[in-house]
Amino acid sequence: MVKNYYIKTNRTFSVLRKNAWVFTLLVAIGGLWEPKLGLLVILIMAGLMITGFFTGRFWCGNICPHGSLFDRFLLPFSRNVKIPKILKSKIFIIVFFIFFMYNFSRKIINSFHAWGTFDFLDKLGFVFVSTYLVVLIIGGITGLIFAPRTWCQFCPMGSIQKATHGLGRITGAAKKTEKKVTIECREKCHQCGKCSRVCPFQLTPYLNFSDNNQFNNINCIKCATCIKNCPAGVLSLQKERDALKLKGMGEEKVSL
Numbered sequence: 001m002v003k004n005y006y007i008k009t010n011r012t013f014s015v016l017r018k019n020a021w022v023f024t025l026l027v028a029i030g031g032l033w034e035p036k037l038g039l040l041v042i043l044i045m046a047g048l049m050i051t052g053f054f055t056g057r058f059w060c061g062n063i064c065p066h067g068s069l070f071d072r073f074l075l076p077f078s079r080n081v082k083i084p085k086i087l088k089s090k091i092f093i094i095v096f097f098i099f100f101m102y103n104f105s106r107k108i109i110n111s112f113h114a115w116g117t118f119d120f121l122d123k124l125g126f127v128f129v130s131t132y133l134v135v136l137i138i139g140g141i142t143g144l145i146f147a148p149r150t151w152c153q154f155c156p157m158g159s160i161q162k163a164t165h166g167l168g169r170i171t172g173a174a175k176k177t178e179k180k181v182t183i184e185c186r187e188k189c190h191q192c193g194k195c196s197r198v199c200p201f202q203l204t205p206y207l208n209f210s211d212n213n214q215f216n217n218i219n220c221i222k223c224a225t226c227i228k229n230c231p232a233g234v235l236s237l238q239k240e241r242d243a244l245k246l247k248g249m250g251e252e253k254v255s256l
Helices: 015-019 021-028 035-055 058-062 065-074 090-114 120-145 150-154 156-171 173-177 194-198 225-229 240-255
Strands: 180-183 235-238
Touching: 015 065, 021 035, 021 065, 021 120, 035 058, 035 120, 035 156, 035 173, 058 156, 065 120, 065 150, 090 120, 090 150, 090 156, 120 150, 150 156, 156 173, 180 240, 194 225, 225 235, 235 240
Parallel strands: none
Antiparallel strands: 180 235
């Protein structure tokens, strides 16, 4: 693989994605002086679990404050090289999730020792503040050394989204609501690999489209970076039923 295989390109296409990073600094830094700010993270956790149920890791690519910071400010300075396989492995992700959640839960339980006192909300909030700060530091260091979204490979909140998405698939809700990267017609793909070269997660859509022309990788964050950079302009985000219609239309054009 050539040294500069992965391309640095704009990943922030909306006002939210450009500015959500402010929340990260507000909590991780501002929370050191006002710990109650950490309680806002509870809303973040609720939001990512709800969206995860219906849309998979959409939150990671479009709403996540840390993701906004990584994509907007870390990308220009990152080496942006291949993320080590070990950091993407299921074993590492599971072990890190257990380690992270054990420490997080332990801190939450300890904060309840102050229940009924004026300090309780500060102590509880500081648990989230310190956690956000740790993510900022580890995510920042690994993002500079490897690629901006290195932390996201093993992020516990990402694992929770995948778990809730599994429930969404079981109930059938996700099938009706989730939009995935879809190719209009596989025959129109240039096989240039640019979708892979710009992907924040270093996935390979052009090699893994399903029979209904959708990219089903559970780690896809639906950020649309590949769509914006596709030379052929044949990629879009579609629900499954719409992808099937698009596939039919594409096949008709090719046959004509």
